[in-house]
Amino acid sequence: MxxxxxxxxxxxxxxxxxxxxxxxxxxxxxxxxxxxxxxxxxxxxxxxxxxxxxxxxxxxxxxxxxxxxxxxxxxxxxxxxxxxxxxxxxxxxxxxxxxxxxxxxxxxxxxxxxxxxxxxxxxxxxxxxxxxxxxxxxxxxxxxxxxxxxxxxxxxxxxxxxxxxxxxxxxxxxxxxxxxxxxxxxxxxxxxxxxxxxxxxxxxxxxxxxxxxxxANKEMRSKHIGSEWEAAIVRGTEYNTGDGIKMALELGAQTFGEWDGCHSIGTDANVPKVGDFTKPGDIFKKHSYPLGIMLNKDGHRFVDEGADFRNYTYAKYGREILKQPDHVAYQIFDSQVRPLLRKEYNLEEATVYEANTLEELIEQLPVNKAQFLQTIEEYNEAVQEGDYNPSVKDGKGTKGITPSKTNWALKIEEGPFYAFPVTCGITFAxxxxxxxxxxxxxxxxxxxxxxxxxxxxxxxxxxxxxxxxxxxxxxxxxxxxxxxxxxxxxxxxxxxxxxxx
Incomplete structure (x- = not known):
């Protein structure tokens, strides 16, 4: 003792x-x-x-x-x-x-x-x-x-x-x-x-x-949040497996909150399966999506990338990526916004495809190439005129497409072009x-x-x-x-x- x-x-x-x-x-x-x-x-x-x-x-x-x-x-x-x-x-x-x-x-x-x-x-x-x-x-x-x-x-x-x-x-x-x-x-x-x-x-x-x-407990994720969450990357420590919750429940503690919900984000598609203590500091996240657009492998957009500042959307968009085919999406940017992307996009750990034309870029991706290009063209046609200002919700959006982009809508038209593949990383339940x-x-x-x-x-x-x-x-x-x-x-x-x- x-x-x-x-x-x-x-x-x-x-x-x-x-x-x-x-x-x-x-x-x-x-x-x-x-x-x-x-x-x-x-x-x-x-x-x-x-x-x-x-x-x-x-x-x-x-x-x-x-x-x-x-x-x-x-x-x-x-x-x-x-x-x-x-x-x-x-x-x-x-x-x-x-x-x-x-x-x-x-x-x-x-x-x-x-x-x-x-x-x-x-x-x-x-x-x-x-x-x-x-x-x-x-x-x-x-x-x-x-x-x-x-x-x-x-x-x-x-x-x-x-x-x-x-x-x-x-x-x-x-x-x-x-x-x-x-x-x-x-x-x-x-x-x-x-x-x-x-x-x-x-x-x-x-x-x-x-x-x-x-x-970090695959079985508990599947049971409480949904079977698709078995595929989610664990962004942090592998030791958060619900031990404390289980011990408290054994004493009669009451569960509380959204047990089928979690904090999750879009993170590099080639991120380690659990947090790597030799590479800390949240270096794999990809949070500049409001400056571009996100498409799934079938070539479709699935969220309003400009709905709000990333501070208020990133923790829910991870689950939207998880819902996509093969749990993967592609963030697309052109040279107009490339200098504005957050620091993590410039790290050697970042997975990126680059080409001088959209056709050359899409040719590198394992996607429905025709639909991918068509979606970008339809997006470009839907972009409305207005003053572009990423430091405020500028109201520069799209018209006539679903989902719309509410703010920060620029045409993707100036090469080089960039694609960053992302998947879903879970932070905590x-x-x-x-x-x-x-x-x-x-x-x-x-x-x-x-x-x-x-x-x-x-x-x-x-x-x-x-x-x-x-x-x-x-x-x-x-x-x-x-x-x-x-x-x-x-x-x-x-x-x-x-x-x-």
Whole structure:
């Protein structure tokens, strides 16, 4: 029997480490359990691009978490306010008003203070110039409510959170899979773990589950989201196989949220089948589709590429790609927009076809060549006149074709031409556990399971159909911080009650 802890945190990604740090600063003795080896730590957070969405009123709020931003640089920046109501309305809009109001409100209202808290624990942030700003008349204009990212992407985030956990003397055990939760008198009493094929019990008065959803479990994907999801690429860690959810359900936890929905994106068709820890940083995604068009192998378009900024469509268009023949589509661009494509299109890992004419380009592709060319010609004929401006929803669309393209419609007519094949990559499932705003896991009677908390992807009920970019990372941090502090508080109350007996 190993030593007993106040709080055990299952998982070692952003949500889990925020929970561990929060519990520790609130007086608890904390153990973090990581299923994977040390060189594969960090969960899905390790693979993130680092963009994190929070509410702020003006640039001075952002400068509190980016203190290295000099006055001269700040003077060149135009930073629109992104209020809590802006954030909440965006969240509700893209989830079709289904996000649970209490959980959504907690995420939004606690977002800024959580960012400040993270900065206080050494997490470094920087402005997201590359993907969320444009230059106009000598000023840098930010847009889309997502101006900040973690320094060095998810790699830097995990590195700093682990460093802080070590500074606080939080124990972290790698190659340690939690397999069962223990209770005594209807209260959490410990965790059974498996290390090197051997089981052992670790006592604890409280547990925070933050070990991801079930996106890396092919059987659970097929059962809950649909059989076609067996073909989806797993964008992040292979260790998010639903272990925490299963353990909680065994104790009577209530499921919650959109169990047949998930966050998925268009990613390079030749991406690794699971996240490659030697190539982190979300380098395979392909998110410049609003600047071009997407066709399937039969030669048909299937989404409105310009329906909204990519921040609000990319998390739902992955599933649309999955529905296409062979789960593949082709993003088509010409030389007019090629310089505007995001950085990932220029990496050596990007799969691309290039030709001086459309006919030569299509000849290289394993597609219905006649229909492919016909669709592009019909699209070009449907493009309407107007001012083209990719930094705003410019209303420059098409007329007479289905689906239409609402914004950023340019004729594809200037060579060279480019085709980027994409497939569907799943990030996390939207279905999870029912928790309250304090991160407590609820049973079928919607009552807290004493001593059990959850954070991160395991929290169901926040995201449905879609999500505003950067909200997953923020949700993990917010509910990680809350669940850690509440777990420590629970332990304190539990200890006081025991002393009174």
């Amino acid at each position: 190993s030593k007993a802890y106040d709080v055990i945190v299952v998982g070692a990604g952003n949500a889990a480490l925020c929970a561990a740090i929060s519990a520790k600063e609130n007086g608890a003795e904390v153990l973090v359990l990581e299923k994977g080896p040390i060189h594969k730590r960090g969960g899905n957070s390790f693979f993130t691009d680092g963009a994190i969405r929070f509410a702020y009123s003006e640039l001075k709020d952002i400068r509190k978490v980016i203190p290295q931003l000099k006055d001269e640089e700040a003077d060149t920046i135009v930073m629109p306010e992104y209020s809590t109501s802006d954030y909440y309305n965006d969240l509700m809009r893209v989830t079709e008003q289904q996000s649970h109001p209490e959980l959504a409100g907690q995420l939004v209202s606690k977002s800024y203070e959580t960012i400040v808290w993270m900065r206080g624990h050494g997490v470094e942030f920087e402005l997201n110039y590359e993907n969320q700003s444009f230059e106009k008349e000598g000023k840098i204009h930010f847009w889309g409510g997502l101006p900040v990212k973690t320094k060095d992407k998810g790699i830097g985030l995990i590195k700093q959170l682990v460093k802080r956990a070590n500074e606080l003397n939080i124990d972290i055990w790698y190659d340690s899979q939690a397999v069962r939760l223990l209770t005594d008198n209807e209260q959490i009493s410990g965790v059974v773990i498996q290390q090197k094929g051997q089981e052992q019990t670790v006592e604890a008065k409280s547990v925070v589950l933050a070990c991801g959803s079930f996106e 939207f279905g999870g556990l029912h928790v309250n705003s304090d991160g407590e896991v609820l049973n079928e009677k919607q009552e807290p399971i004493n001593g059990l908390f959850a954070a991160g992807e395991m929290v169901g009920g926040i995201f449905y159909k879609n999500y505003p970019g950067g909200s997953g990372l923020m949700s993990g941090a917010v509910f990680g911080k809350i669940s850690g502090s509440q777990a420590a508080k629970y332990v304190g109350v539990h200890r006081e009650n025991a002393a009174l007996k």
